[in-house]
Amino acid sequence: MKLSQLGEFGLIELLAKKIGKPSKKVMVGIGDDTAVLKVQSSKSKAQNKSKIPIPKYLLVTTDTLIENIHFKLKTTSFYDLGYKALAINISDIASMGGYPTYALVTIGANKDLSVKKIEELYRGINKLARKHKIEIVGGDTVQSPKELVVSITLLGEVEKECLLTRSKTRVGDAVLVTGNFGGPAVHGYSSRYSLPVTRLSEASVVAKSRIATSMIDSSDGLVRSVLEICKASKVGARIWLDSVPIAKKATLDQALYGGEEYELVFTTPRSKAVGLKDLIQRKTKTKVSIVGEIVARKREVKLVDLHGKVYSPKSGGYEHFR
Numbered sequence: 461m462k463l464s465q466l467g468e469f470g471l472i473e474l475l476a477k478k479i480g481k482p483s484k485k486v487m488v489g490i491g492d493d494t495a496v497l498k499v500q501s502s503k504s505k506a507q508n509k510s511k512i513p514i515p516k517y518l519l520v521t522t523d524t525l526i527e528n529i530h531f532k533l534k535t536t537s538f539y540d541l542g543y544k545a546l547a548i549n550i551s552d553i554a555s556m557g558g559y560p561t562y563a564l565v566t567i568g569a570n571k572d573l574s575v576k577k578i579e580e581l582y583r584g585i586n587k588l589a590r591k592h593k594i595e596i597v598g599g600d601t602v603q604s605p606k607e608l609v610v611s612i613t614l615l616g617e618v619e620k621e622c623l624l625t626r627s628k629t630r631v632g633d634a635v636l637v638t639g640n641f642g643g644p645a646v647h648g649y650s651s652r653y654s655l656p657v658t659r660l661s662e663a664s665v666v667a668k669s670r671i672a673t674s675m676i677d678s679s680d681g682l683v684r685s686v687l688e689i690c691k692a693s694k695v696g697a698r699i700w701l702d703s704v705p706i707a708k709k710a711t712l713d714q715a716l717y718g719g720e721e722y723e724l725v726f727t728t729p730r731s732k733a734v735g736l737k738d739l740i741q742r743k744t745k746t747k748v749s750i751v752g753e754i755v756a757r758k759r760e761v762k763l764v765d766l767h768g769k770v771y772s773p774k775s776g777g778y779e780h781f782r
């Protein structure tokens with residue numbers, strides 16, 4: 461079978477089966493925005509009685525950008541590319557309720573590429589790294605036959621109490637989002653206007669509130685993100701079309717399926733939704749919208765208008781290999 465028949469999501473499912481069950485130290489393995497790992501053994505904890513550290517988990521995530529798939533050098537500057545490569549990883553750490561710490565940067569480049577361009581790329585990476593106190597501690601540099609590849613592995617930490625995954629939402633929860641959707645689909649995914657937001661402070665408010673039940677970032681679009689939460693939590697969802705915050709000039713379909721907004725999508729019990737929305741808005745000045753609800757129906761996302769009419773759009777979002 462060809463990859464194009466299986467698609468990106470099908471392939472990951474297949475690989476996860478081949479890899480098998482994770483060990484006890486893996487709190488969250490394949491299937492969330494980052495891996496969540498226990499690093500402090502109970503033994504060392506006992507030995508260290510005098511200092512009681514805040515219990516934390518290690519977060520690890522990796523994301524890759526490939527020329528002519530994720531960006532075109534005609535429309536993306538090297539600075540923006542570096543910035544974006546780190547931003548999309550930060551987004552995954554944020555969506556677990558954590559904060560980033562260390563990064564490894566891998567570059568695959570054609571030998572004719574000018575050194576200046578790679579320096580520009582690193583200027584973009586460094587800008588964001590400094591802002592969030594991320595240290596670049598290594599990576600890999602390799603030759604690529606043609607297209608440029610930038611891959612970043614980002615480590616982070618999350619306080620145990622703050623960890624948010626995709627898998628703990630419940631029927632009766634509301635679905636909330638930060639910001640607007642569909643912008644990158646309007647401006648073009650390679651455009652400056654589509655540089656990802658890094659919602660670290662918003663995610664931190666969500667996590668510290670301790671009333672959220674799940675969180676994800678909207679890399680693959682709003683509907684896909686809600687669907688991922690549904691699959692992991694074994695529930696369904698209804699998205700209220702009239703409540704979806706649509707970016708300027710975007711169509712409804714672009715807002716639903718466009719992707720690459722890197723906004724936060726999260727859930728909390730319905731009775732707490734307005735309180736959480738107000739809290740985030742007050743603390744971060746970022747707009748939050750309540751866009752739907754979690755229902756008992758099987759792992760699917762229904763799009764409904766104000767009259768309860770179900771909407772079936774034409775497009776279904778981006779998937780690699782398809």
Ligand code: ADP
Nearest residue numbers: 472475476489490491492493494523552679680
């Ligand atoms: P995100 O969009 O949040 O970066 P992905 O859709 O890329 O997440 O990946 C979904 C999950 O599958 C993640 O847990 C990721 O670590 C895992 N994954 C992706 N590709 C592979 C692979 N080749 N082998 C093992 N796990 C993978």
Ligand code: MG
Nearest residue numbers: 493552677679
């Ligand atoms: Mg993600």
